[in-house]
Amino acid sequence: MTWRMTGTYYAPCSCKVSCPCELGEMEADQGWCSGSIAFQIDKGNVDGLDISGTKVVLVGDWPKAFIAGNGVGLLYFDRGTPEKTRVALEKVLSGKMGGVWEPVGALIPTIKPSKEAAITIKKDGETTRITVAGFGDLVSTPLKGATGEPTRLLHGAATFRDDITLARGTGSSWHDPDMRAWSSGGHSEECAFDWSA
Numbered sequence: 376m377t378w379r380m381t382g383t384y385y386a387p388c389s390c391k392v393s394c395p396c397e398l399g400e401m402e403a404d405q406g407w408c409s410g411s412i413a414f415q416i417d418k419g420n421v422d423g424l425d426i427s428g429t430k431v432v433l434v435g436d437w438p439k440a441f442i443a444g445n446g447v448g449l450l451y452f453d454r455g456t457p458e459k460t461r462v463a464l465e466k467v468l469s470g471k472m473g474g475v476w477e478p479v480g481a482l483i484p485t486i487k488p489s490k491e492a493a494i495t496i497k498k499d500g501e502t503t504r505i506t507v508a509g510f511g512d513l514v515s516t517p518l519k520g521a522t523g524e525p526t527r528l529l530h531g532a533a534t535f536r537d538d539i540t541l542a543r544g545t546g547s548s549w550h551d552p553d554m555r556a557w558s559s560g561g562h563s564e565e566c567a568f569d570w571s572a
Contacts, residue, residue: 376472378463379571380419380426385496385503385515386404386412387563389543392518394441395563403488406417408437409557411549413505413513415496421430421463421472430494433468435483437463445487448483449554451507453494461489487553503565511549515542515563528564539566 387396388410390403406421412433420425430453437446450468452461464473470480493508505513518541525540544563550556 376422377572378421378467378472378474378505379569380416380467381395381415381567381569382415383565383567384412384421385505385513385542385545385563385565386410386413387513387515387559388441389557389560390562391560392543392562393528393541394564397528397564402443403437403440404560406439408435408440409549409555410435410441411511411513413494418494421467421480424459424463426460429456429464430496431456431464431468432494432505432513434549434554435550437482441482443483444482446483447485447487447554449551450489451485451494452489452491452511454491456491465489472572475570476484477572483532490551498506501540512545512547513563514546515565516561517542517565528567539564 387406414431415421416429417424432451433448435446435448450465467487468476469475492510493568495506497504502516520526528539528541532539542563543561545561547559
C-alpha cells in the first residue's frame with residue numbers, strides 16, 4: 376500500500392494565536408480543542424488511484440488538546456468526489472496507510488462517517504476562504520513580521536510539517552450537529568505539503 380499527495384493545507388482552530396499544541400502544551404486555550412484542516416490536493420495517488428484535484432476538510436474535536444489525543448474526527452468531501460477516492464483518502468487520513476497521518480490517526484481514535492458538501496477554496500489577496508456549504512467557513516491569513524516576510528514556525532511540537540506559516544483564523548466557525556460548534560480564537564496555519572508513504 377503506497378500513497379503520495381501534494382498541495383496546500385489550511386488549518387484554523389478554536390485556539391488563540393498561537394495554538395498551544397504547536398508548542399507542546401497538553402491543554403488548549405478553552406480547556407478543549409476543535410480544529411480543521413482543509414486540503415487542496417493538487418496531485419496525488421493512493422495505490423495507483425488518481426486523487427488529483429480533490430478537496431477535503433478534516434474537522435476534529437478533542438476533550439483537552441490535539442496532542443492529548445482521544446479525539447473525534449469527521450471528513451467532508453467536495454460534492455462529486457468519486458466513491459473510490461473517498462474510500463482511499465479515508466484510509467490515508469485516518470492513519471491506516473502510514474506516513475505523517477499514522478501518529479495523527481492515534482490522536483483521533485473515533486472517526487465518524489464522512490459527509491459530502493460543496494467545498495470552495497478562494498483566494499482574496501493574501502486571505503484564503505474555505506466554505507463547506509451547510510457546515511462552516513474557514514479563513515486563513517498569513518501573519519507577517521516587521522520585514523513583511525511570513526511568520527514561520529520551525530520544528531513545532533505538533534505540526535504536520537517542520538516549517539509552517541502561522542496565520543490568523545479569525546472569522547472561522549463550524550456548526551455541524553454531529554460535532555462541537557466552535558469559532559476560531561484567532562489561530563490558523565498553512566503550508567504546502569508533499570507527503571507519501
